[in-house]
Amino acid sequence: MTRRISKYKRFMMMNPIVQFFKFIFLSLKVLVIVAGGHGGTRKA
Amino acid sequence: MSKIVVLGAGIAGHVAASHLRRKLPKEHEVVVVSPNSNYQWIPSNIWVGIGRMKPRDLIFPLAPLYAKKHIDYKQAKAISFYPEGDNEEQKPYVLVEYVTGDEKGKQEKVTYDYLINATGPKLNFEGTEGLSPGKNKAHSVCTYTHAQEAWVALEEVIKQMKQGKKVKILIGTGHAKATCQGAAFEYILNVEQELRRHKVRDMAEITWISNEYQLGDFGMDGMLLSYGSNIMKSNEMVEMVFEDRGIHWILGAGVNKVEDGLAHYETLDGEYKQESYDFAMLIPSFSGHGFKAYDKNGGDITEKLFKGFMIVDADYTPKPYEEWTVQDWPETYQNPSYANIFAPGIAFAPPHGISKPRKSKNGTDITPAPPRTGMPSGITAKLVADNIIEMIKNPSHELHHKGSMGNMGAACIASAGFGMTKGSGISITTYPIVPDFKKYPDTHGRKLGKTFGSIGLAGHWLKLALHYAFIYKAKMKPFWWLIPE
Numbered sequence A: 001m002t003r004r005i006s007k008y009k010r011f012m013m014m015n016p017i018v019q020f021f022k023f024i025f026l027s028l029k030v031l032v033i034v035a036g037g038h039g040g041t042r043k044a
Numbered sequence B: 001m002s003k004i005v006v007l008g009a010g011i012a013g014h015v016a017a018s019h020l021r022r023k024l025p026k027e028h029e030v031v032v033v034s035p036n037s038n039y040q041w042i043p044s045n046i047w048v049g050i051g052r053m054k055p056r057d058l059i060f061p062l063a064p065l066y067a068k069k070h071i072d073y074k075q076a077k078a079i080s081f082y083p084e085g086d087n088e089e090q091k092p093y094v095l096v097e098y099v100t101g102d103e104k105g106k107q108e109k110v111t112y113d114y115l116i117n118a119t120g121p122k123l124n125f126e127g128t129e130g131l132s133p134g135k136n137k138a139h140s141v142c143t144y145t146h147a148q149e150a151w152v153a154l155e156e157v158i159k160q161m162k163q164g165k166k167v168k169i170l171i172g173t174g175h176a177k178a179t180c181q182g183a184a185f186e187y188i189l190n191v192e193q194e195l196r197r198h199k200v201r202d203m204a205e206i207t208w209i210s211n212e213y214q215l216g217d218f219g220m221d222g223m224l225l226s227y228g229s230n231i232m233k234s235n236e237m238v239e240m241v242f243e244d245r246g247i248h249w250i251l252g253a254g255v256n257k258v259e260d261g262l263a264h265y266e267t268l269d270g271e272y273k274q275e276s277y278d279f280a281m282l283i284p285s286f287s288g289h290g291f292k293a294y295d296k297n298g299g300d301i302t303e304k305l306f307k308g309f310m311i312v313d314a315d316y317t318p319k320p321y322e323e324w325t326v327q328d329w330p331e332t333y334q335n336p337s338y339a340n341i342f343a344p345g346i347a348f349a350p351p352h353g354i355s356k357p358r359k360s361k362n363g364t365d366i367t368p369a370p371p372r373t374g375m376p377s378g379i380t381a382k383l384v385a386d387n388i389i390e391m392i393k394n395p396s397h398e399l400h401h402k403g404s405m406g407n408m409g410a411a412c413i414a415s416a417g418f419g420m421t422k423g424s425g426i427s428i429t430t431y432p433i434v435p436d437f438k439k440y441p442d443t444h445g446r447k448l449g450k451t452f453g454s455i456g457l458a459g460h461w462l463k464l465a466l467h468y469a470f471i472y473k474a475k476m477k478p479f480w481w482l483i484p485e
């Protein structure tokens, strides 16, 4: 095992308050990607 | 009145059937033919495989739901296709065979006006000698029953570790051309976390084995992604996580044979090697179901419909990696020979891979096949349903709904450990799924920002939220259609 994630980073990754906001952000980001739509590629 | 037959009730088939039923007046018939009596939310199988969920948490019976929603359901499997009918039956039909009850073994010609083939992949365990779920200490999490069996075996190994036995755990791909690395990636991280929870982590050597050339390839040629304020390659991100968790890795490995506790594989360097293990989870290759198709006179026309998987509006001209373009990828999933047949989800034949193809020094192809994950499976199924609805309303209609994987984003929320406070997830989004090197030449074919990675507890919550949201949607509960695919 090689520590590749610093203590501070790990704290941020696992802190429920920080992660709550991250959860909202991620949910919106995923929604934007889905709602961003899709289409063909052959006709510009 | 039109009759739409949907083969398969997985993510793609169920999405297509539910949208068709919601949007079409009752005089049109929607028929689903599928051999499994249950709907299963496959992405949560990995949690069954670590004992943190039970199969009942991710399945529900299809028959009562379909009866309530006026969807005709046949618990049967498709065998062969007759897109022109035959001498006795004027209409196109699919020959199906019932798989359960009094009707078991009975065959029926199921006629249709429109056909959606959403039969997904065949789990091709036979493609690797000795690989079979639960045999030779090697397991699978591809279905909920496989995942349950995997957990029973893993639990036993954990018991042995608690009694002081050191063990080797091997997780990854079980074939040189396997896909679905993402599922194996989730499973290895979940297993690693569970071993820590059981306080036996130091008793296990955990190894990732994969046909990927680099970590984080995922059959998508890897990604360049935004990670916080940095730009990172997906292989760097996965390497960081694996090193941090003490997971070893073997790459460019085409597993070709599995014996009791021993995986044989060939490397890209052409060497033949072995890796021993006490518990393994190896994803098999995915193949088409081997369906046959016949014309009106009984002549074999399989090559008009199938190329392993079903032929759709892709450009199948063989070409080298350097000439691959997003335009090769299908947009409508319509069969070019029969305009009333479609194949969304995994059922369609991709034009080629996404990852750069590589051969071993002995000439063996060792390259991940292209993945078609849940989100594109749902999106392509919905657009096929929408096109069929338009065709029913106006048969001469051009297909308006398009969704190429070269112009579609995907979110992959990979669980990296279960638990409301101790869990973790690696959230990756990509846009587009198939890299467009012309549009995004400097960022490995993808749009940065829309292609990003994030690691942490929120990822676990998101994956869990998606589990509940998608099961709610699949059960067609009030306003289910507001939840996007």
Ligand SMILES: Cc1cc2nc3c(=O)[nH]c(=O)nc-3n(C[C@H](O)[C@H](O)[C@H](O)COP(=O)(O)OP(=O)(O)OC[C@H]3O[C@@H](n4cnc5c(N)ncnc54)[C@H](O)[C@@H]3O)c2cc1C
Pocket (backbone or CB within 6 Å): B007, B008, B009, B010, B011, B012, B013, B033, B034, B035, B036, B042, B043, B044, B045, B046, B076, B077, B078, B079, B118, B119, B120, B121, B141, B142, B143, B180, B183, B289, B344, B345, B346, B347, B372, B373, B374, B375, B377, B411, B412, B413, B414
């Ligand atoms: C362990 C695992 C974890 C995964 N995790 C994720 C994830 O986190 N996120 C994600 O986006 N994707 C994930 N995926 C991928 C996702 O599950 C697939 O993309 C998706 O299931 C494909 O949908 P499909 O409908 O095309 O195929 P399937 O879901 O495989 O459905 C095929 C259907 O066809 C039926 N069928 C088979 N043969 C016949 C026949 N002869 N006649 C009629 N019906 C037939 C089957 O019974 C089934 O109902 C995961 C996959 C696995 C295996």
